[in-house]
Amino acid sequence: MTPFPLIGIVGSAGTYGRWLRGFFERRMGLRVIGHDPGDAGSDARDVLLERADVLLFATPIRSTAALVDEYVRLSGGREAGRLWLDITSIKQGPVEAMLRSRAEVVGLHPMTAPPKAPTMKGRVVVVCEARLDRWRPWLQALLDALEGECVHAGAERHDRMMALVQAMVHASHLAQAGVLGEYAGRVGDMSAIMPFRSASFELDAAIAARILSLNPEIYEEIQFGNRHSAEVLDSLLAQLSELRDLVRQGDDAARARFRERFLESREAFGEQALAEGNHAYERVGYLLADLVARQFTSVHLPEDRPGSLRALLHVFESHGVSLESIHSSRTPAGEVHFRIGFVRGTDPAALAAAVAQIDETGIGRVLESG
Numbered sequence: 001m002t003p004f005p006l007i008g009i010v011g012s013a014g015t016y017g018r019w020l021r022g023f024f025e026r027r028m029g030l031r032v033i034g035h036d037p038g039d040a041g042s043d044a045r046d047v048l049l050e051r052a053d054v055l056l057f058a059t060p061i062r063s064t065a066a067l068v069d070e071y072v073r074l075s076g077g078r079e080a081g082r083l084w085l086d087i088t089s090i091k092q093g094p095v096e097a098m099l100r101s102r103a104e105v106v107g108l109h110p111m112t113a114p115p116k117a118p119t120m121k122g123r124v125v126v127v128c129e130a131r132l133d134r135w136r137p138w139l140q141a142l143l144d145a146l147e148g149e150c151v152h153a154g155a156e157r158h159d160r161m162m163a164l165v166q167a168m169v170h171a172s173h174l175a176q177a178g179v180l181g182e183y184a185g186r187v188g189d190m191s192a193i194m195p196f197r198s199a200s201f202e203l204d205a206a207i208a209a210r211i212l213s214l215n216p217e218i219y220e221e222i223q224f225g226n227r228h229s230a231e232v233l234d235s236l237l238a239q240l241s242e243l244r245d246l247v248r249q250g251d252d253a254a255r256a257r258f259r260e261r262f263l264e265s266r267e268a269f270g271e272q273a274l275a276e277g278n279h280a281y282e283r284v285g286y287l288l289a290d291l292v293a294r295q296f297t298s299v300h301l302p303e304d305r306p307g308s309l310r311a312l313l314h315v316f317e318s319h320g321v322s323l324e325s326i327h328s329s330r331t332p333a334g335e336v337h338f339r340i341g342f343v344r345g346t347d348p349a350a351l352a353a354a355v356a357q358i359d360e361t362g363i364g365r366v367l368e369s370g
């Protein structure tokens, strides 16, 4: 074990492979080599097997276990004393394959697409320690640097949880997207429905849109590659069928059964989860409401120094412009910015003057103002 290991990334040209290279180089100060058939300039497979102290598989879910087996065969024991990691969304196959090597083995699963931020701060990372000994302190250093919320589980438990956390959630939202597609001919597409939205509809539509925007192979494999997902889908379908049957039945007995079976399931949810979930929902609801404020400005503060936000706010104050909300967020390019909403009836001329001053003085860079 070396405190500054050479990292080898298999799948280095992929979405996560690229993020991880940046992370290891910039946040951990480590050297990275990578192999990817999609990048002709990448290092040869054997260079990784010969030189990498830590080998990390960031390859498509469907092929990872077989690929690991191939690396085990080609490595031929050279991996003894080294650390093998993977970040596959399904853990059992890849972790079992890595255990067929002589390396120490840890499966990781970041519960997020590669963030726009440099670390996993605020995001969950599932850690499946499968065979860990001399690399334990370094693994801890890696997890500390990732800044994620780590949860530890065996690969089997991970996959069972993912059948609920991912397969069920994706399936329900894909089904909703399918229903909306079927109704589009009658009621119009999303642009016709959105003006009627509730916060719940908006959030569900956002989740469906997210699923449909990211890598389709991943979403296919989360359903088909997890041996526990069919059972969860059976359960989901049974619940929906029962609900539908009760609604079709429509009498008082059906209503009583509906209340008992569905609305009163809050006990199974648990009091604390209910209270926390309801609070989380309300906070997001306020955020969504703030984001539709008609008058707003998005400003990037180039200088990350104490007082820079106060200087920004002072400009609005000096022009008599009152703020209604302020949120920090990220642009699609990953730049941190503050999105400021203004009270109804704000004088457009005063707002324009404030915005111009922010730009001209260099206090901030105005990204958008409306």
Ligand SMILES: NC(=O)C1=CN([C@@H]2O[C@H](COP(=O)(O)OP(=O)(O)OC[C@H]3O[C@@H](n4cnc5c(N)ncnc54)[C@H](O)[C@@H]3O)[C@@H](O)[C@H]2O)C=CC1
Pocket: 010, 011, 012, 013, 014, 015, 016, 017, 035, 036, 037, 038, 058, 059, 060, 061, 063, 064, 067, 087, 088, 089, 090, 109, 110, 111, 112, 113, 114, 214, 215, 218
């Ligand atoms: N993108 C996401 O949102 C998340 C992805 N993951 C996991 O990360 C892994 C990678 O995902 P992405 O980076 O999104 O996929 P990706 O498709 O962008 O990247 C995969 C890379 O693997 C390369 N590859 C294919 N066969 C290879 C081989 N034989 N040797 C070396 N490289 C090979 C491909 O050329 C590609 O560049 C997957 O296992 C996925 O489950 C985990 C959490 C979130």
Ligand SMILES: O=C(O)C(=O)Cc1ccc(O)cc1
Pocket: 088, 089, 110, 111, 112, 113, 210, 214, 218
């Ligand atoms: O960030 C998101 O929207 C995701 O949910 C992406 C995602 C895809 C696959 C995973 O295994 C984990 C996260």
